[in-house]
Structures are given as C-alpha cells and as structure tokens.
C-alpha cells in the first residue's frame with residue numbers, strides 16, 4: 001500500500017462502525033446543547049439581499065437555499081435546505097468571491113441562507129482568492145469556497161463526523177453544480193489550493209476549514225495577488241469543543257493529490273426546469289414502501305449519477321447497486337455499469353437493513369447504492385460521493401421517487417457482503433414513499 005493510501009485509510013479505519021461500536025456509543029446527545037447551525041457576521045457588515053429577478057442572485061441563492069421549515073412536537077423548528085446533511089447538522093458554510101459583474105461590488109461575500117443575503121466581508125482591489133490557486137489568473141465571475149464548521153457535526157458524531165463533513169461538503173458542491181446547470185453557468189471544481197494560507201486569511205482559526213473551491217467564471221490574462229489583509233475572526237458556532245482527530249484528518253487530506261484528468265462537463269438527463277423543481281422539492285425519505293420502481297426510472301437515476309465531475313483531480317468512485325424491487329430486473333447485487341451481468345442474485349432486503357445499522361429505509365427501499373473507493377485522498381473521495389449523492393437525490397425527486405443518504409453502516413460487513421477490498425464511503429437508498 002502506498003504511504004498516501006495508508007494515511008487516508010488510517011482515518012477511514014478509525015471511523016468505522018461495528019455492531020460493538022454503535023452499542024458503546026449510540027451518539028445520544030442532549031439536543032439543548034446543539035451548537036448553532038448558521039454563521040453570522042456582525043450587524044455592521046454590509047448586506048445585499050438576493051433578488052429573485054436577478055439571474056446571478058438566483059444562482060447564488062439556489063446554492064444553499066432554505067426550502068422547508070420542519071416543526072417538531074415540542075414547538076421547536078428546523079430549517080431544511082437544498083442540500084441534505086448528516087443528522088441535519090449542516091456543518092458547511094459558503095463564501096463567494098464576485099468579480100467583474102455589473103451591479104455587484106468586487107468582493108468576497110459570505111452567504112447567509114437563513115436571510116437570503118450576501119454579507120460583504122472583503123472588498124477587492126488587485127487582489128483575490130485566485131492568488132491561492134495554482135492558476136492565479138483573475139476570474140471574472142464567481143469563485144465559491146465551501147467550508148466546514150466541524151464542531152456542528154462532531155458535537156454528535158465525534159470522529160465519524162470527519163466523513164460527514166466531507167460528504168456534506170460534497171452535497172453542497174452538488175447543490176452548486178445543480179444551480180449552475182439550472183441557470184446555465186459553466187463551472188469546475190478545484191480540490192487543491194493553498195488551504196493553510198486561505199484558512200488563515202479567512203480567520204477560521206482551528207474551528208472551520210475549507211474543503212473545496214468551485215469556479216463559475218472566465219479566466220482573464222492578468223493575475224491576482226494574495227489578499228492585502230486578513231478578514232475578521234468570526235466564529236461559526238456559539239461554542240466550540242476542539243477535536244484533534246478531525247483537525248489532523250483534515251490536514252492530512254492535502255498531503256497527496258490524486259491523478260489528473262481532463263476536464264469534462266456533466267450532461268444531465270433532465271432539463272433545467274425539472275432540475276429546479278427537484279432542487280426546491282428535495283427531501284430525505286423517512287419511510288419507504290416495498291413497491292417496485294420502474295426500470296426506466298432506475299436507468300434515469302443511473303444516467304444522472306454517472307455524469308463526469310468537472311475537476312482535473314479525481315478519485316475513482318465505484319458504485320454497487322443492491323436491486324431489491326425494480327420492475328424487469330433480477331434482484332441482487334450489481335456493480336456499475338448496472339446493465340452488465342448481475343454479480344450475485346438474491347433477495348437481500350434483510351441484509352441491507354441490517355448492514356445499514358438496522359435502518360428500515362434501507363430494507364424497504366427499491367435500490368440501495370453503496371459508493372466505494374481505493375483512495376489516496378479521503379476528502380476528495382468523500383466530496384465526490386456527496387456530489388454523486390446530490391445527483392441521485394435530484395434525479396429521484398424529479399421522477400417522484402423517494403431518496404435518502406445513509407452515512408451509518410457497518411463498514412467491514414458491507415465490504416464483506418459486496419466482496420470488495422474497496423472502502424465503503426457512503427450509501428443511498430431510493431424507493432417508493434407511498435403505499436399505492
């Protein structure tokens with residue numbers, strides 16, 4: 001095993017669920033102690049409301065919008081967003097640098113989804129985020145930075161939250177991808193940048209870290225220098241408990257980068273208006289009824305998930321599908337491309353339910369996907385799994401099929417079940433959410 005894979009696997013190993021680990025630590029927390037899920041810069045920063053009739057504003061708003069207010073019996077509420085999040089804890093934040101766009105001040109903004117506003121946190125002159133990227137040519141358009149306020153997730157999920165921070169970042173990137181597709185902005189992703197310098201200049205201390213960069217804009221000839229001065233230190237949670245495992249796990253994902261590919265844009269099988277509706281309506285299914293989905297719908301979901309991810313540095317994520325209830329498909333284990341020969345025929349509902357830590361959504365779904373990889377870079381592999389996961393959510397929603405991410409599974413047992421030596425990154429279930 002290469003040294004880089006060994007380091008990456010160290011974090012995967014240490015965050016595995018086993019029947020014993022979930023008994024010892026079932027992740028019970030006192031909900032009253034939950035850290036806040038929104039970062040807010042002080043009131044005196046200039047704020048710009050995102051107007052629905054402005055195309056760029058709509059693009060920015062769609063990347064992170066609140067789409068549902070969930071009411072609980074005890075009178076509390078939770079704001080749900082375009083992107084899902086493990087446990088609904090939302091560790092990710094989004095920043096956007098805007099340059100050369102009429103009607104907008106050139107600057108770095110923080111997006112406040114709870115108020116649908118941009119907060120201007122830094123005004124640009126000849127400097128910019130480009131100065132921290134390998135290609136420092138000025139970008140006219142948007143540069144998005146996705147970050148994680150990791151304690152929001154480690155508060156509940158402890159070490160395993162390292163995975164959830166990266167998966168949630170991937171979903172947030174997937175939401176940016178969807179917004180870019182809907183509004184016709186070409187975009188690409190960067191996973192390698194000077195994160196030490198950027199985290200410092202953003203004033204993140206050890207509480208927040210950048211996971212990925214998305215660019216929706218055109219490079220110009222001139223280059224940008226690094227930012228003239230640091231931004232103010234503003235905490236992303238109302239209190240904080242450091243977790244050295246998460247911090248080291250994050251640091252180690254910048255030591256080794258995967259191999260380079262040429263940039264390829266995804267082509268989604270559904271038109272932008274359908275993708276928009278799916279983005280606005282997407283929710284995680286809380287229950288499935290064991291009724292079949294059609295083979296065409298399954299094919300459409302697969303078409304969406306297989307689209308290229310527009311980045312030059314990628315891991316290889318291999319996907320298995322446990323087909324449980326799809327018309328005209330033999331139940332059993334398939335490996336992508338799923339049209340090929342079945343790996344193992346059989347009815348595996350009981351096993352998938354058990355493997356996903358006795359979750360009925362896995363047992364009663366029509367298909368459970370498992371994302372696997374032999375990776376060098378854990379962050380990138382999990383980001384990719386989250387991006388693919390967001391596509392599955394949107395395609396399923398557009399087809400009126402339910403969907404849920406599943407981050408909790410018995411790692412080694414899933415691996416044995418699939419007879420693979422690849423690590424299990426993530427699972428997703430799709431299926432019918434109504435009885436008839």
Ligand SMILES: Cc1cc2nc3c(=O)[nH]c(=O)nc-3n(C[C@H](O)[C@H](O)[C@H](O)COP(=O)(O)O)c2cc1C
Nearest residue numbers: 080081084085086087088167283284405406407408
């Ligand atoms: C990385 C990740 C892991 C998740 N794991 C599970 C899971 O194991 N079981 C489950 O029922 N839901 C899981 N979910 C779904 C979340 O609970 C859900 O996204 C969150 O409550 C917000 O609701 P929404 O997706 O309807 O907006 C997961 C979501 C993500 C993104």
